Amino acid sequence: MAIGWYLVVSALIFCIGAGGVLTRRNPLVVLLCLELMLNGANLALVAFARMHGGEDGQIFALIVMVVAACEVTVGLGLIVAIYRRQLPIDVDQLHELNG
């Protein structure tokens, strides 16, 4: 398959993730949608690595996976802390930082 097809799939995955981040209100699902966006970017990176015939894009993709794992651990820790403090698990109601 031509590289462009992979890029179309990655763009679709990224946009679905972006829509999910904007519409869902459960922070757990927001984190899952962030994962979707990162995975779309990963697919584009690997596709471009294939296009150029070098492995540097795959290195980038692995680093993105590491960063995503860090983001997940910190985000889930925050959700557990929110749960322990009896706050609602809803990003619309957690607006103390709104200014």
Added chain:
Amino acid sequence: MSAVLFFIAAIGAITGAIGVVALRNPFYSVLALVCHLIALAALFLLLRAEFVAAAQVVVYAGAVMVLYVFVVAYVGGGDEELAGGSGLRILGPLFALALAIELCIAMLGSALKGISSHGAPYVLGFGTPKHIGTLFLTKYLFPFELASLLLMVAAIGAIVLARRRRGLEYDAEEKSDLAIRTRRPSYTGTMAEAAGVRHAVEAVEQEPDVEIAGTPAGTGRGSGSGDGGGGGQGGW
């Protein structure tokens, strides 16, 4: 053959992504994400990225998703109600659609010659752990070390954020746990219930009967249950 595999994997990946966004129960969202990740690993394999595909399945679909399932079972998100007056509910999908159209225009109008090709010629062993590891330890040594440092900082940060603060307002915390547990769906539970440290939901529901029978509040519960801190709360 590769075209058939590509379309199967692509449809799986996009269906999984839609499932993550559209399903109301967070637990099903996590399961949809696992399907999405496995389909994405197949796409990586089609792009000759063996090591990235393996890392995707092992790290993401294996480890990170277990973390997600654990937290979903602990917090017990339940079903999210649809009624929300926020304007983002309408604007969000519109924004995503606009972004998709814009990205597709950018790809169609791109002057990159390689996009319509099937990829550059590659050497034998492209994307194998040997090549990736060599690159990581020579050309990309500094990002590699930085990533390991970032992982350590994230792990310590998660422990600090999520640890249980013992000693401070222990009774209040116990009471709040009970209050939350009554609202939780029946198929979720906490670690304390699984380990038998705390009462299960049924035991809590039987509590008023014991008190009506004349037992003084505070002595009727907690005997032999192990949570000595919450024994004196009359209402429960």
